[in-house]
Amino acid sequence: MHPQPISWAAGHSIRLLDQTLLPLDVHYLVLEQVDQVAEAILHLRVRGAPLIGIAAAMGATLAARGSPTDPLAAVLRACDLLEATRPTAVNLPWAMTRMRRRARHAARLGESLHAALLAEASAIWDEDREMCRRIGEAGLPLIPEGGTVLTHCNAGVLATGGIGTALAPIYLAHAAGRKVKVVADETRPLLQGARLTAWELCQSGVPTTVIADSMAASRLRMGDISCVIVGADRIAANGDVANKIGTYGLALAARAHGVPFYVAAPRSTFDFRTADGPGIPIEERRPEEIRRVGGATIVAEGSGVWNPAFDVTPADLITGYITDLGLLGRGELERLREPAVPAPA
Numbered sequence: 001m002h003p004q005p006i007s008w009a010a011g012h013s014i015r016l017l018d019q020t021l022l023p024l025d026v027h028y029l030v031l032e033q034v035d036q037v038a039e040a041i042l043h044l045r046v047r048g049a050p051l052i053g054i055a056a057a058m059g060a061t062l063a064a065r066g067s068p069t070d071p072l073a074a075v076l077r078a079c080d081l082l083e084a085t086r087p088t089a090v091n092l093p094w095a096m097t098r099m100r101r102r103a104r105h106a107a108r109l110g111e112s113l114h115a116a117l118l119a120e121a122s123a124i125w126d127e128d129r130e131m132c133r134r135i136g137e138a139g140l141p142l143i144p145e146g147g148t149v150l151t152h153c154n155a156g157v158l159a160t161g162g163i164g165t166a167l168a169p170i171y172l173a174h175a176a177g178r179k180v181k182v183v184a185d186e187t188r189p190l191l192q193g194a195r196l197t198a199w200e201l202c203q204s205g206v207p208t209t210v211i212a213d214s215m216a217a218s219r220l221r222m223g224d225i226s227c228v229i230v231g232a233d234r235i236a237a238n239g240d241v242a243n244k245i246g247t248y249g250l251a252l253a254a255r256a257h258g259v260p261f262y263v264a265a266p267r268s269t270f271d272f273r274t275a276d277g278p279g280i281p282i283e284e285r286r287p288e289e290i291r292r293v294g295g296a297t298i299v300a301e302g303s304g305v306w307n308p309a310f311d312v313t314p315a316d317l318i319t320g321y322i323t324d325l326g327l328l329g330r331g332e333l334e335r336l337r338e339p340a341v342p343a344p345a
């Protein structure tokens with residue numbers, strides 16, 4: 001049984017696994033207000049590109065509960081607030097555009113806004129679960145018997161509405177009885193690899209080894225890594241990929257050692273309106289995330305800190321894209337051209 005990072009709770013509120021407390025504490029929050037959901041996304045209590053799209057969609061439904069004076073205006077305000085929480089993952093504006101469009105449509109027809117939004121948020125979640133399954137099937141042939149996959153950050157159950165993107169082929173290989181091992185970068189500064197990827201893989205019995213990010217190149221040189229698979233927060237029209245900071249360096253090291261480097265992502269992560277990587281907005285987070293570890297200050301006083309949450313890996317370093325339409329080369333991405341951010345209604 002995989003952990004469940006999000007679900008509906010009684011009265012159509014949201015039950016959310018607080019990922020900031022993992023792996024020490026498995027604690028669920030019940031969120032009843034839109035600004036609680038915005039806070040949870042901002043502080044990475046819920047994170048991962050597909051899952052923040054789903055969480056925001058579920059969050060937008062909260063604005064239509066009860067009897068607000070102007071329900072449509074309340075929902076549109078909620079969508080704006082939720083969309084502004086994190087700039088890089090395109091799944092967030094993609095989901096909010098769907099919710100706005102569904103709200104306007106329901107209002108025009110005089111339907112219950114709350115019921116319409118619940119249906120749309122649930123559809124976004126269901127579609128993501130299905131896309132994860134397809135990504136798993138598309139990536140399965142890349143995992144050899146006895147193989148070892150290196151991954152970065154967390155692109156698993158804790159980042160999606162299903163079995164993950166980068167981790168989906170690994171889960172399917174493991175379930176099929178194939179012996180597969182994972183090496184997980186710890187992923188400084190917020191340690192999504194050490195805290196989250198290792199936790200969810202160990203829950204499922206997948207043999208996992210955590211390494212510090214600085215060890216990845218040496219590990220790739222050892223020759224025991226079958227392939228690298230990572231997730232993505234936004235993929236531009238030319239195939240450049242924004243993902244967790246450190247992905248670019250990993251791709252360079254994989255290229256230097258002749259190890260295939262795959263990016264796994266659902267259709268909702270492709271942004272054909274952004275031509276290339278330099279056009280992708282990169283979130284910069286608080287310096288405290290670098291300055292402090294476990295409550296202790298580790299950076300010398302007086303020193304500055306730079307803390308971009310993501311980087312861009314150029315398309316020419318990427319061996320292939322594991323998508324819900326199958327394993328695609330850079331020249332085949334056009335097949336996914338369903339706008340990641342649909343045109344506003």
Ligand code: MRU
Nearest residue numbers: 047048049153155159231232244
């Ligand atoms: O800052 P985070 O933890 O939200 O970053 C997550 C990642 O970078 C993931 O690799 C990406 O969102 C893909 S999740 C399927």
